Amino acid sequence: MFDKVYQSSVTMDDTPAIQTSDLTKLFGSLIAVDSINLEIKRGELFAFLGPNGAGKTTTINMLCCLLKPSGGSATIMGYDINQEPYQVKQIIGVSPQETTLSEHLNSMENLALVGHLHGVEQDKIYTWSKLMLDTMGLTDRAKDQVRKLSGGMKRRLSIAMALIHNPQIIFLDEPTLGLDPQARRAVWDYITRLKGNKTILLTTHYMEEADFLADRIGIIDDGRIAALGTSSELKTDAIDTHTMVIYAWNLTQKVILELRSRYEEVKISNGTMTISDKKLDFRDIIDRLHAAGSIVRSAYIREPTLEDVFLKITGKELRV
Amino acid sequence: MRFWQLFIRSLKETYRDPLALGFLLAFPLIFMLVFGAAFGSDTTPSYDIGIIDDDVTEVSQSFVDQAISEITIFELNVFDDIDTARDELKMGEISAYIVIPSGFSTQAAQIMQGMEGNIVLDITYDESEPMISEQIISSVNSATRYFAQIEIPVTINTNPINIGVNITQIDFISTGIIVFGLLIMIPTSGRIMLRDKESRFLYRMLTTPTKPWEYIAGYSLSMVLLATIQIFFFILLGWLFGMDIIGSLWLAFAVFLLTAICSIGIGMVVASLSKSENQGESLSWLFSMPLAILSGVWFSTEFMPPYMRTFADIFPFSHAVEASRAVITRGVGMEAISNDFIFLVGWAATVFIIGTMLFSRTMRS
Numbered sequence: 001m002f003d004k005v006y007q008s009s010v011t012m013d014d015t016p017a018i019q020t021s022d023l024t025k026l027f028g029s030l031i032a033v034d035s036i037n038l039e040i041k042r043g044e045l046f047a048f049l050g051p052n053g054a055g056k057t058t059t060i061n062m063l064c065c066l067l068k069p070s071g072g073s074a075t076i077m078g079y080d081i082n083q084e085p086y087q088v089k090q091i092i093g094v095s096p097q098e099t100t101l102s103e104h105l106n107s108m109e110n111l112a113l114v115g116h117l118h119g120v121e122q123d124k125i126y127t128w129s130k131l132m133l134d135t136m137g138l139t140d141r142a143k144d145q146v147r148k149l150s151g152g153m154k155r156r157l158s159i160a161m162a163l164i165h166n167p168q169i170i171f172l173d174e175p176t177l178g179l180d181p182q183a184r185r186a187v188w189d190y191i192t193r194l195k196g197n198k199t200i201l202l203t204t205h206y207m208e209e210a211d212f213l214a215d216r217i218g219i220i221d222d223g224r225i226a227a228l229g230t231s232s233e234l235k236t237d238a239i240d241t242h243t244m245v246i247y248a249w250n251l252t253q254k255v256i257l258e259l260r261s262r263y264e265e266v267k268i269s270n271g272t273m274t275i276s277d278k279k280l281d282f283r284d285i286i287d288r289l290h291a292a293g294s295i296v297r298s299a300y301i302r303e304p305t306l307e308d309v310f311l312k313i314t315g316k317e318l319r320v
Numbered sequence: 321m322r323f324w325q326l327f328i329r330s331l332k333e334t335y336r337d338p339l340a341l342g343f344l345l346a347f348p349l350i351f352m353l354v355f356g357a358a359f360g361s362d363t364t365p366s367y368d369i370g371i372i373d374d375d376v377t378e379v380s381q382s383f384v385d386q387a388i389s390e391i392t393i394f395e396l397n398v399f400d401d402i403d404t405a406r407d408e409l410k411m412g413e414i415s416a417y418i419v420i421p422s423g424f425s426t427q428a429a430q431i432m433q434g435m436e437g438n439i440v441l442d443i444t445y446d447e448s449e450p451m452i453s454e455q456i457i458s459s460v461n462s463a464t465r466y467f468a469q470i471e472i473p474v475t476i477n478t479n480p481i482n483i484g485v486n487i488t489q490i491d492f493i494s495t496g497i498i499v500f501g502l503l504i505m506i507p508t509s510g511r512i513m514l515r516d517k518e519s520r521f522l523y524r525m526l527t528t529p530t531k532p533w534e535y536i537a538g539y540s541l542s543m544v545l546l547a548t549i550q551i552f553f554f555i556l557l558g559w560l561f562g563m564d565i566i567g568s569l570w571l572a573f574a575v576f577l578l579t580a581i582c583s584i585g586i587g588m589v590v591a592s593l594s595k596s597e598n599q600g601e602s603l604s605w606l607f608s609m610p611l612a613i614l615s616g617v618w619f620s621t622e623f624m625p626p627y628m629r630t631f632a633d634i635f636p637f638s639h640a641v642e643a644s645r646a647v648i649t650r651g652v653g654m655e656a657i658s659n660d661f662i663f664l665v666g667w668a669a670t671v672f673i674i675g676t677m678l679f680s681r682t683m684r685s
Binding site for chain 1: 520521526527529
C-alpha cells in the first residue's frame, strides 16, 4: 500500500530535482553558505555531511524558501526558490532538525493538520495518515498526544509529517539527531524504504549515517562544499594510503624499527600495531613479524572511513 | 554553602540577561510614571454642564454669569429645552444639566428684601459616574449660596438620569472589567503564536504552501471564538452581580468583540516583533497594563491631565470603555457611539493589516 501511494512521485524528467548556482547566504559579515553549486538527480538520496555550523541547515532553509538567499539561485524541480516559493512548497516535505510537532495534538491530528496545509483532499487525509502511521510503526500510538511519545517516535512522526502529502522532494534535517543507536537504526530503515521513490536531501553530522544511506555525499565545511561524490569515490579519491591493523604478542623493538624503515608510518598503541603507506605488502609484514618471533592474533586492512576523508579534505576532525 | 552558590548563580542569571533586568527595572518605573502623570498632578477636571434657563430674566442671566460661570471646573452649554439637554447627557456630551426654574427672579428678589423664600435648582446628572456627579453637586451648592454676596437658601434637587433603574457601582466597574479582560488578550494571543515560534512548530508550518493571511486568520479565529465565550461569561457574571444593561446587549457585545479583535491583533504584532515567548509576554504586559490605567478601565479619565487623555485616545481601549459604558449604563444607541465604533473598526482592520505584513516578513526572515 505504501509503495503504491508513495512510489509515483519520481518522474522520468531530465530536469534535476535540486539545482543550485552559487547559492550564498550571509548573516551580516558571516558567510554561512558560500557559493554552493549542486545538482541532485531525481530519486537520489543526497547527504550533506558536515559539523555543526557548517551551513547544512542554512542551505536547506534556503531551498525550502524559508530563508532568502543573499546571492545565487536555486531551483526545485524547475521552480525558482525566489520567484515561485509557493510552487516549491507544494512539492516538498520537510522534517526539521527539531521534532517540531504540535504537542497537544495526537499523532493522527498532527499528520492530518500538515496534510490539510499541503492541500491533501479530505477523503485521502485519513487513509494516508493511517498509512504513514503504519509505515513508521506508530499505529498503536495514533491517538496519543505527541508530548507522551518518546524521542524516537517523535522523530518518526516528524518524518511521516514530511511525507503525508506525497511530496516529490523530502528534506530531512539531521533526522536521527539525539536518538539512541536502536532508534537511529529504526529511522534508517524507514528512510531506506523511501530510497529511489523520492528525492531526498538529508543533512547529518554522523558519518556512518551518510555512509549507510546516501547515494552521494557532499562534505560541507565553513559554508563550502569541500568534496562531492559517492562514499567509495570520496574514499578512493581522497585517501591514497592504506592502513593495516595488527594485534600481536611479543612485538620486539627490532621488528618495529625494521617495519618503520620500510613503511611510511608505524604506530603502536595498547598492543595494536597500525601501519600506513601508499603501498602495503600484507604477506611481507606478516612474514617479518613471524620471523621476529611475534605471535599474530589478527591482521586486516582497514577500509578508509568518511572520517578519514573529512580529516584529509578539511584538515580537521568532524566533531559532533 | 550550596544555597549561597545558588544565590550567586541566580543573581548572575538575572543581571547578565539585559532584557530581564530591563523589565525588572522598567516595570515599576513605567507604572510610577503612568500613575504619577495620570493622577499625581494638580490638574483640575473639567465638566461640560448644560444650562436651561426657564426664568429668562436679567436676574437668572446674571445668576448664570456670576455664580455658575464662576465654577472653574464647569464648561457651560446653554440649552433651550430639557429634552435636548437630556439627550446630550444620555449621549455623554455633557456631564449634567441645571434647570433654573421660572420664578427664580421673584424668589431671589424676595430673599434680597429679607422675606422668606427658597430657590430650587434641578440638577440632572449621569448616575453612572458617581464621583463626577458628587463633585458637580458640591460645586453648584457652594457657588450658588453666595450669589450677589447674599446667602441664598438654595435647594438642589438632584435627578439621576434613567430614573427607575437603580444604577450601582457594579454598572460602572463591570464594563471596565470586561474591557480589561479583553485587553489581557494581548499577551494571550501573542503567547500562542510565540509558543509555536519558539517550539519551531511555526517553522514546519512555514514549509507548507500556506499564505500569511491564512496563518493570521487561523490564529485569530480561534482567539475570536475564545473572546466571544469570554465576553459572554463576563456579561453573565456582571449581570449576576447586579449589572443592569440599559441599552442594546448586541451593540455592547459588538463593541466588546471589536475590542477583543484589536487586542488579538496587537498581540500578533507584538508576537511578530518578539524573538521569544518571554520577550513577547513582557512586552505585552508592558504595553497593556499602562493602557488599562489610561483607558479608564478602573478610574474615570476625567481626573487625568488632557494630554494623558489624548494619548489614551490614540488606542482603542478608552473608546471601548466609553462606548460600552454609554450603551450599558446610559442605554444609548449606535448613533451616539458611532465615532467610537468606527474608531474600533479602523483599529481592528489596521492592526490586522500590520500583523499580516509583519508576519510575512517573519516568514522570509
